Amino acid sequence: MKYWFIFCLFILNWSAFAQTLLTLRDAQSKETIPGVVVKIQGGSNQISDQNGQVILNISSSVAVTFSHIAYQTYSMQIDPNQGQMEISLSPAMNSLGEVIVQGFESERPITHQAGAISKVREMELYRFNENSFLSAFNTKPGIRVEERSPASVRISIRGSALRSPFGVRNVKVYWNDIPFTAPDGTTAMNLLDLSNIQNTEIIKGPAGSIFGAGNGGVISMESRKLVEQNLISTDFGIGDFGLRRYRIGIDQKTEKGGISASFVSQKSDGYREHSAVDRKVFQLALHSNPSERQSISTQILYADLFYQIPGALNQTQVNENRQQARPGSVAQNSSIAQKTLYGTLSHRYRLTDKVQNTTALYINTNDFENPFILDYKKETGFSYGGRTKFNFEDRWAGMPVRFVVGAEYQLGKTSAQNFGNRGGQADTIRFSDELQTTQAFLFQQFEIDWTQKLIMTLGFSENFTRYNINRTVDAGPNDPSNNTKKFDPAFIPRLAFVYKLNELSGIHASVSSGFSPPTVAEVRTNEGSINLDLQAERGINYELGYRSSFGIFNLDATAFYFRLSETITSYTNDQGVVLFRNAGATDQKGVEVSLDYALLRNQATRIQEIKLVHAFTGHYFYFADYESGGNDFSGNQLTGVAPNSLVNMLDIRSRFGLYANVTHHYVDTIPLNDANTVFQDSYNLLGARLGWRYLLGASWDLELYAGVDNLLDEAYSLGNDLNALAGRFFQPAPGRNYYGGLKLGFRY
Known part of the structure; x- marks a missing residue:
């Protein structure tokens, strides 16, 4: 009787758990996907088998997350007693x-x-x-x-x-x-x-x-905000020229969010003499969703960066030894040391079903030191600011409308001193400034769907910029002074249209104005002058584009014409100091096209994906009206711009975790001075990365990789000095070089 009772309890307990058979499929090819990590809230991880299937034993509704290196991570709620389910995952490289x-x-x-x-x-x-x-x-x-x-x-x-x-x-x-x-x-x-x-x-x-x-x-960058699992991960990479990089990170889920922390250290000796780098970055982030209507993120970012500056070479020096530093760079310890701390807070709140507010605040401190061949610069400063916006969605006369209104404000204070440089040490002070910079703008945008196919956007902003340069010490012939540069409020409008040809293609057109005041570094230069006459650039941009996905092809093409007045250009004086001036107008016509297509995408075959990507840039930019020093440069190519460039990429991925990425990059000749008498030669870069990703059970991830850059061993310069004194235009880039590394992750 006792054994019969125990048996009945076992049957009742077992029956409380219902089995659900999940089949994981590719959303496009419908093929099953083996090797998907299935993460069950409060339970153990599982991995889909060779048929893309996994069995869940659950007694109540649970959150389940599906992750695979080749697919977008997907989460959903699964109830017991559902029997069989098919889950479709979208490839990571979407249309x-x-x-x-x-x-x-x-x-x-x-x-x-x-x-x-x-x-x-x-x-x-x-x-x-x-x-x-x-x-x-x-x-x-x-x-x-x-x-x-x-x-x-x-x-x-x-x-x-x-x-x-x-x-x-x-x-x-x-x-x-x-x-x-x-x-x-x-x-x-x-x-x-x-x-x-x-x-x-x-x-x-x-x-x-x-x-x-x-x-x-x-450029809008975003770090990871969603902590999907408890994870400890580490990376280690090495490469030519003494490259060493390691990272360690931890992600911890909480009831309503998560915490993540990471530390990265990267060092290298550099390809050229006096080009070493040492960077350490620490990031701590907390993400929380206190309710369905709001989310909060707060982050701390600390970066400690040091790098040496080898300086530019003339053609003779390049021919003698591409790896040498500019004479004087080593003796003067030409380098930059910078320590920066950011604290950020972002809050998103849905006030009603139609209104949402997003507010982000930050505070920053900065310690900057820059010995250079000609001088020695020290700066300490802090800044704070933020951005807030309200999004409103409704219908007007039966048509969907969207409003965005907001503001952004920044204030920075910097104590900046310039010294003489004696053997890499700060010498006699030359001048000292207390800098205060204020930038602010209000913005508004209105969108309306005139029809199911036609969307109009009308936006504008009012911009306010002010620089205050209080010179407290001046060892030159000038007396200390207080200098203020205040730009007239700038009204910047933008009008744009989108016409939906269908759900996967559309045409867009826009007209937008541009306003760009000079930076403090352009107004206050290293030789001590303060150029309050430098004006803001202004321009207007006309643009027409087409995007579509048809079959295996994705196409994105844009043509534009940008007319810029009061163009700010750089030049070098007789002492080798970079200065700035307004240079009349420029005409900038261009086309930008990208095309990608999957020759193969089938999870059932050994080779699961073969994808090609092509990207073409045609920038035909010219000085429209530019005279300087008695020379007329009107009609010359815009300095520092390659007329044509082309990128070709090949990605191959196999069922066994092996992958290959091959990249070709062609860059056209680049004019290096306004007179168009010196050019950077065209070049072709070829690189490849091979790797292997593998799941070690349900908890461990492993990746090994190795690669090569500049496989053709091209002699080129990446980042030339423009309008350089004494022909020092060239900053030689590395020849053929190799790298490799491993990554390891543990889910707990």
């Missing part, structure tokens, strides 16, 4: 119609966005050597990232590098909703590691109607 972007504060498929937008997804960042985002960004048409030396990053969107001899200027950058561009107009993107970026959206051309001043465009 254009399935890619959702925020764009101009309007979340919709990219095919129906009214503007030239490129999206760089996380998996695209990891097609290359993981020491920089440079290669991934350079696969997008219209975008060029350069490194004059390792960690010395310069970004050009549609030819905006002319006024950026170093650093990132004329491009507005956001990170996790906060303005990452400093109030003075510069952006230290070299502080970020790949692990601090998950997805990136890049708006090309003037976007002042929503994002304030700037003609180059907008």
Whole structure:
């Protein structure tokens, strides 16, 4: 009798758990997917078998997450007693119609966005050597990232590098909703590691109607905000020229969100003499959803960056030894040391079913030291600011309408001193300034669906910019003085239309104005002058584009014409100091085209995917009206811009976890001075990465990879100095070089 009672209890307990058979399928090919990690809330992980199936024993409704390296992560609620279910997963490389972007504060498929937008997804960042985002960004048409030396990053969107001899200027950058561009107009993107970026959206051309001043465009980066599982992970990578990179991270789910932390250290000796890099980045993030209506994210980012500056060479020096540093760079310890701390808070709240507010605040401190051949610069400063916006959706006269209204404000204070440089040590002070920069703007945008196919967007912003340069010490012939540069309020409008040909294709057209004041670094230069006469650039951009997904093909094509007046250009004086001036007008005509297609996508075959991507950039930019020093440069090509460039990519993925990524990049000749008498030769870069991803049971992930950059061993310069003194134009880039690494993750 006792055994019969125990048996009955066992049967009753077993029957409380219902079996549910799940079959995982590719959303496009409908083939089953083996090797999907099935994460059950409060239970053990499982992996789908060779038939793409897994059995769940559950007694109540649970949240289940499905993850696979080749597919988008998907979560859903599964109830017991459902018997059999089929789950469709979307491939990670989606068609254009399935890619959702925020764009101009309007979340919709990219095919129906009214503007030239490129999206760089996380998996695209990891097609290359993981020491920089440079290669991934350079696969997008219209975008060029350069490194004059390792960690010395310069970004050009549609030819905006002319006024950026170093650093990132004329491009507005956001990170996790906060303005990452400093109030003075510069952006230290070299502080970020790949692990601090998950997805990136890049708006090309003037976007002042929503994002304030700037003609180059907008880069909006986002780190991982959703903690899907408890995970400990680590990476280790090595490469030529002493490259060593390691990362350790931990993700911990909480009841209503999650906590994540990571630390990255990257060092290298550099390809050239005096080009070493040492960067350490720590990030701590807390994400919470206190209720269905709101979410809160807070982050701390600390970066400690040091890199040496080898300097530019003339052609004779390049021919003698490409790896040498510019004479004087080593003796003067030409380098940059920068320590930066960010604290951020972002809050999203849905006030009603029709109204939502998003507010992001930040505070930043910065310690900057820059011994250079000609001087020694020290800066300490802090800044704070934020951005708030209200989104409102409703119907008007039966038509869907959307309003966005908001404001952004930044204030920065910096104590800056310039000294003489004696053997790499700060010598006698030359001048000292107390800098205060204020940038603010209000923005409004109205969208209306005139018909089911036609969408109109009207946006504008009012921009306010003020610089105050209080010179407290001047060892030169001038007396200390208080200098103020206040720009007249700028009204920046934008009008755009989208016509939906169908759900997977659309035509977009827009007219937008641009306004870009000079940065403090352009007004206050290293030799001590303060150029208050430097005017803001102004321009107007006309754009027409087409996006579509048809069959295996995804096409994105844009043509534009940008007329820029009061163009800011750089030149070098007799002492070798970079200065700036307004250079009349430029005419910028261009086409940007990307095409990708899957030759094969079948989960049942040994080779599961073969994909090709092509991206063409045609930038035909010229000085329309430019005279300087008695020379007329009107009609010359715009300095620093390659007329044509082409990217070709091949991705292959197999059922066994093996993958191959091959990338070819052609860059046309680049004029290096306004007179168009010196050019960077055209070049072809070929690189490849091979790897193997493997699941070790239900808890461990392993990846091994190896790759090569510049396989053809091209001699080229990536990040030339423009209008350089004494012919020092060239910053030689590495020849053929190799790298490799491993990644390990443990889910607990």
